[in-house]
Amino acid sequence: MNAFTTSGLLLCFLGCCAIYLASPNQRWLVRPLSARPGRALGGILLILGGLALGQAMQAVTAAFVFATWLMLLFSLLPYVAVLRQADGER
Amino acid sequence: MRTDFVRIYKSVHTWTGILTGMALFIAFYAGALTVFKEPLARWVAPPAEMRPVTLADAPQLIARTLAEHPDSARDFTLHLHDAEHLPARLGWQLRPADGDDHDESGVRHFAATLDEGGAVQVNEYRPSELPGFIDTLHRVVGLPFDTDPNRWVMGVVAALYALALISGVVVLLPSLVKDFFALRVGRNLKRMWLDAHNVVGIVSLPFHVVMALTAAVFAFHDGIYALQDQLLHDGKWGSAFQRPKPSAAAAQRDPAAMLTPQALVDKAMVFAPGFVPSMLQYQQVTGPRAVVRVWGKDEAAVSPRARGGFLAIDPYSGKVMSSDFLPGRQSTGNLVISSFFALHMAAFGGSAVQWMYFVLGLAGAWLFYSGNLLWVETRRRKQTREMPEAPVQRRDTRLMAAATVGVCLGCICGISLAMVGGKWLYALAGPAVDATRLLYYAAFFACIGWAFLVGAARSVVPLLWLACGLTLAIPLTSLSGALLPASGLWAHASWASLGVDLTALAGAVALAIMARVTARRIAAGRPDSVWSVPASTTAPVATANQS
Numbered sequence: 001m002n003a004f005t006t007s008g009l010l011l012c013f014l015g016c017c018a019i020y021l022a023s024p025n026q027r028w029l030v031r032p033l034s035a036r037p038g039r040a041l042g043g044i045l046l047i048l049g050g051l052a053l054g055q056a057m058q059a060v061t062a063a064f065v066f067a068t069w070l071m072l073l074f075s076l077l078p079y080v081a082v083l084r085q086a087d088g089e090r
Numbered sequence: 091m092r093t094d095f096v097r098i099y100k101s102v103h104t105w106t107g108i109l110t111g112m113a114l115f116i117a118f119y120a121g122a123l124t125v126f127k128e129p130l131a132r133w134v135a136p137p138a139e140m141r142p143v144t145l146a147d148a149p150q151l152i153a154r155t156l157a158e159h160p161d162s163a164r165d166f167t168l169h170l171h172d173a174e175h176l177p178a179r180l181g182w183q184l185r186p187a188d189g190d191d192h193d194e195s196g197v198r199h200f201a202a203t204l205d206e207g208g209a210v211q212v213n214e215y216r217p218s219e220l221p222g223f224i225d226t227l228h229r230v231v232g233l234p235f236d237t238d239p240n241r242w243v244m245g246v247v248a249a250l251y252a253l254a255l256i257s258g259v260v261v262l263l264p265s266l267v268k269d270f271f272a273l274r275v276g277r278n279l280k281r282m283w284l285d286a287h288n289v290v291g292i293v294s295l296p297f298h299v300v301m302a303l304t305a306a307v308f309a310f311h312d313g314i315y316a317l318q319d320q321l322l323h324d325g326k327w328g329s330a331f332q333r334p335k336p337s338a339a340a341a342q343r344d345p346a347a348m349l350t351p352q353a354l355v356d357k358a359m360v361f362a363p364g365f366v367p368s369m370l371q372y373q374q375v376t377g378p379r380a381v382v383r384v385w386g387k388d389e390a391a392v393s394p395r396a397r398g399g400f401l402a403i404d405p406y407s408g409k410v411m412s413s414d415f416l417p418g419r420q421s422t423g424n425l426v427i428s429s430f431f432a433l434h435m436a437a438f439g440g441s442a443v444q445w446m447y448f449v450l451g452l453a454g455a456w457l458f459y460s461g462n463l464l465w466v467e468t469r470r471r472k473q474t475r476e477m478p479e480a481p482v483q484r485r486d487t488r489l490m491a492a493a494t495v496g497v498c499l500g501c502i503c504g505i506s507l508a509m510v511g512g513k514w515l516y517a518l519a520g521p522a523v524d525a526t527r528l529l530y531y532a533a534f535f536a537c538i539g540w541a542f543l544v545g546a547a548r549s550v551v552p553l554l555w556l557a558c559g560l561t562l563a564i565p566l567t568s569l570s571g572a573l574l575p576a577s578g579l580w581a582h583a584s585w586a587s588l589g590v591d592l593t594a595l596a597g598a599v600a601l602a603i604m605a606r607v608t609a610r611r612i613a614a615g616r617p618d619s620v621w622s623v624p625a626s627t628t629a630p631v632a633t634a635n636q637s
Contacts, residue, residue, distance in 0.1 A: 001442055009442065025272040057390035057439065058418060060425065064392070064432070065439040067296060068446045074293040075453050078273040078285075085275065 008052030008062075009069060015045030016073040027081035046070075096261055103257035106250045108465055108490070111458040112497040113231035113247050117305075118458065119501055120228035122451025124221075125436050125444050126593075127396070128175070129586040131221040133568075134512045135175040136521070137580050140203045140213060143179045145170065147204060148351045151180055154210040155202040156345050156376065162200070163377075168351055168370040174582045177215055178203040192229075192236040194222050219526040220512045224505060227530075229308075232501065234527055238312070245309025252302040258291060266292065283464040290457045297450055298457075304434040342376050348405040357408050358384040358401045362419055364391070368398065372405065380405050383415075389440035391418030394428035396435040455498075462494040466620060473618035480617035480624075488545060491620040496541030499553040502601070503537050504530035506560035506594070513567050517578030533560075547612055547623045554605035561601060564594035 020026050022038025032038070046066075053062040123130065143151050148168055156163050166182035178201035186196040202212045226233075230240040231247050262269075270292070273285045291298070307314070319327040349357075355367050367386035374380050382405040387398035394415050401419075402412040413419040420428055432438045436447035471481040511529040537556075541549040568591045571579035581587075612623055 001440065005442065020271060023271045025270065027273065058392070060429065061390055061392055061438045064429075065443055068439075068443060068450070071294040071297050072446050072450055072453075074271075075290050075450070078271050078289050082273055082275050 002056050004052045004056035005065075008049045008054075008056060008066075011045050011049030011052060012066065012069050013049075013073060015042045015049055016070060016077065018042035018045060020074070020077045025078075027078065027085060096264065099257040099260040103254055103261055104465065106254035106257065107458075107461045110247045110250045110254065111462050112494065114251055115455045115458040115498050116232035116501045117228050117244070117247075118451050118454035119498075120224050120232075120505065122448050122455065123505065124225045124228045125447045125451065126590070127221045127225055128173075129590050130224065130509075131175040131218065132173055132582060132584060133587045133590040134218040134220045134509065135582075136516055137582075138174070138177045140178040140201060140211065141205060142172065143203050145179075145351055148179060149346075149348075150208065151202060151204050151210065152348070152351075152372070153346050154204070154208075155180055155212070158210050159200070159202070159212060160376075162202075163345075163372075163375055165371065165373050168372065170351070170355065170367055170369055174584065174587060175217065177201040177213065192241075194219075195235075216521050216524065218512050218516075219524050220508060223508065223526045223530065227501075227505075232534075234531070241309045245306050248302050248305035248309060252299070252306065255291075255295065255298055255302060259295065262288060262292060280464070280467045280470075283460055283467050287457060287460040287464050290453050290460075294450055294453060294457075298454065300430075300433045301454070304430050307430070308434075343378070343380060343406065345375050348375065348380075349408050353408065354382055354384060354403055354405065357403060357410075358386070361401060361410055361413070362388065362416055364388045364418060365401070365416065371400070375405060381411060386417075387440075388417040389438075391438070392420075392425060392428055392432045393417045393437035394420070394424070394431055396431075396437050398437070399428075459494065459498050462490060466491045466494070470619055473616070480622065483618075483620045488620050489542075491546035492541040492549070493538070495546045495550045495553060496538035497534075499541075499550070499557050500534040500537030502557040503553070503560050504533040506557065506564060507533040509594075510560065510563045510567050513571070513579055517580075545620070547619075547621045550621070551605055551609045551612065554601055554608060558598050558601035558605060561594050562598035565591035565598075 018033070018038050019042035021028060022033040022035050022042065024032055024035075026032050050062065050066050053066055056062070057065065152166075152168065155166070161184065162182040164182075166180060168180050169176050180202040182200050182202075184198045184200070189196045198214060199217055200212055200214050202210055205211045226236045229236050230244050233240040233243065269285070269288065271289065273282075273289050275282050315327070319325055351370055354370060358365060358367055365386050365388045367384050369385045371383040371385060372380075373383070375382075382403050383400035384403060385398055385400045387393055393399045394417070399415045399417040399420075401410060401416045402414075403410055414421065414424050415428075436444050466487045469484055469487045471483055473480045508526045508530040512524070512526055515523050515525055537549075537553055541553065543549075567579060568581040568587075570577060572581035581591075612621055615621055617624065
């Protein structure tokens with residue numbers, strides 16, 4: 001995996017975390033991040049991540065990787081919160 | 091949206107989900123493993139006994155093999171890299187003339203190498219059925235053979251799955267924004283399972299839409315092509331793509347005059363710099379239509395097949411004949427079609443995307459499992475304050491809970507047992523015995539039988555521990571091979587093979603956690619549930635409830 005792919009995936013991960021933490025349904029923090037700044041930050045990080053992926057691969061491939069990575073992260077982030085909660089209660 | 095509309099869609103979602111959920115669990119669990127079909131093949135393959143040949147010696151190997159085995163000239167493969175499941179650098183297959191395209195059971199496999207004196211040595215071998223069988227489970231929702239009728243079953247399941255996706259989205263629309271990312275774990279179990287189901291379902295919806303549509307097309311593509319041929323091409327579609335037949339006088343060509351494999355690889359890499367060749371597939375090399383397909387992958391591009399794509403080259407002149415299937419060099423039309431294959435088979439973005447698909451596949455299996463649990467929980471008969479004892483739960487929910495536990499955990503147990511058994515049987519009885527299917531279905535039906543016999547509540551924890559134990563046996567079998575090679579077992583040290591062991595270890599840990607959490611829930615859970623085991627009863631639940 002080249003540096004652009006790695007940084008693209010990392011930026012997308014941070015972007016997804018920011019968007020999740022700005023959601024009123026997030027369970028990581030006691031209070032969610034402010035909605036607008038959180039989503040804006042997440043959006044910017046996702047754009048940067050998408051651009052980095054576009055540098056590493058063809059546009060169609062980058063779009064597919066970007067979408068697949070987002071689906072995976074947004075599916076897992078709420079579950080990670082539940083696991084953290086379960087760990088805390090143990 | 092009108093509530094009566096939502097109610098209709100909810101009913102459609104419920105019934106399509108219930109009809110297909112368990113079949114789709116098998117398809118997705120086996121599909122997640124199939125993403126790593128090659129590592130599975132490498133893990134289960136016994137150590138190679140044939141002498142390795144360098145790529146520089148490959149021209150002699152090709153020439154001598156063709157001279158002694160002319161039947162290989164039709165289609166043989168030269169592998170560019172060593173791997174545990176490739177017994178020799180050169181190999182070919184002979185398929186029965188009347189066999190199904192997808193049926194591998196009648197295929198004969200041959201491998202060729204050069205001995206120390208330079209003479210060709212050919213072995214017929216039998217590769218493990220394991221990776222192909224797991225793929226078959228994935229393709230035909232748990233049925234044993236990839237045949238036309240079984241694919242049609244898969245097609246119907248895929249169509250119902252698509253319907254379930256559409257209706258599920260409609261049901262969720264009124265609360266989509268409000269409940270996005272919500273996963274509320276608490277005393278309201280129905281809410282918990284609904285959230286657990288919706289989080290995965292709605293966020294990975296595009297992935298599931300692609301899977302449903304492509305699975306339906308894969309299932310019915312032969313029929314679609316035949317219909318297209320009759321309606322659009324007057325039955326002449328096949329002949330339109332045939333190259334003119336060579337004249338009878340066309341001379342046989344001398345394979346010794348072919349470019350060397352290294353020269354063909356160099357030509358492919360100059361043509362497409364990001365392309366990484368993995369093997370050369372030679373076709374009709376002694377005839378006038380000789381062609382070499384240089385197969386490989388390009389992580390930066392979309393591949394038309396799971397194993398990558400290829401550049402077609404004339405092996406005598408080195409002229410590029412076609413790049414229609416070369417990743418990154420396809421026409422827009424071909425790229426659109428290839429994208430459907432690639433999106434189903436994770437044939438883009440390299441190993442990172444394979445891991446993403448693996449987890450999304452497991453998440454998909456969880457989606458169907460949680461859907462069934464939600465169905466059961468929704469129909470729970472609750473104990474009110476006026477009731478001195480917990481009510482007897484509905485028969486349909488008891489049966490559905492038992493079926494869900496039996497089928498889903500039976501699939502996990504069956505695949506793990508087939509993997510472990512593949513190595514142990516080879517060590518004990520040699521290559522003649524391959525009981526992959528027998529082991530899988532023995533475990534699968536035993537789990538289902540046990541779940542129905544004693545009920546979901548009593549069977550789920552032992553079955554989770556059984557799944558954990560069988561999955562843990564995968565790395566332990568390799569460890570036994572490493573520590574006790576005299577036992578006949580083996581362990582490969584490649585990352586691909588170790589990855590299978592480490593993933594199985596992680597899976598066993600996950601199953602152990604699930605078993606402990608489930609046991610805790612059953613011990614401390616509500617008595618008015620199919621997941622409750624009354625402390626006073628010793629008779630099997632199913633029997634007790636029927637009386």
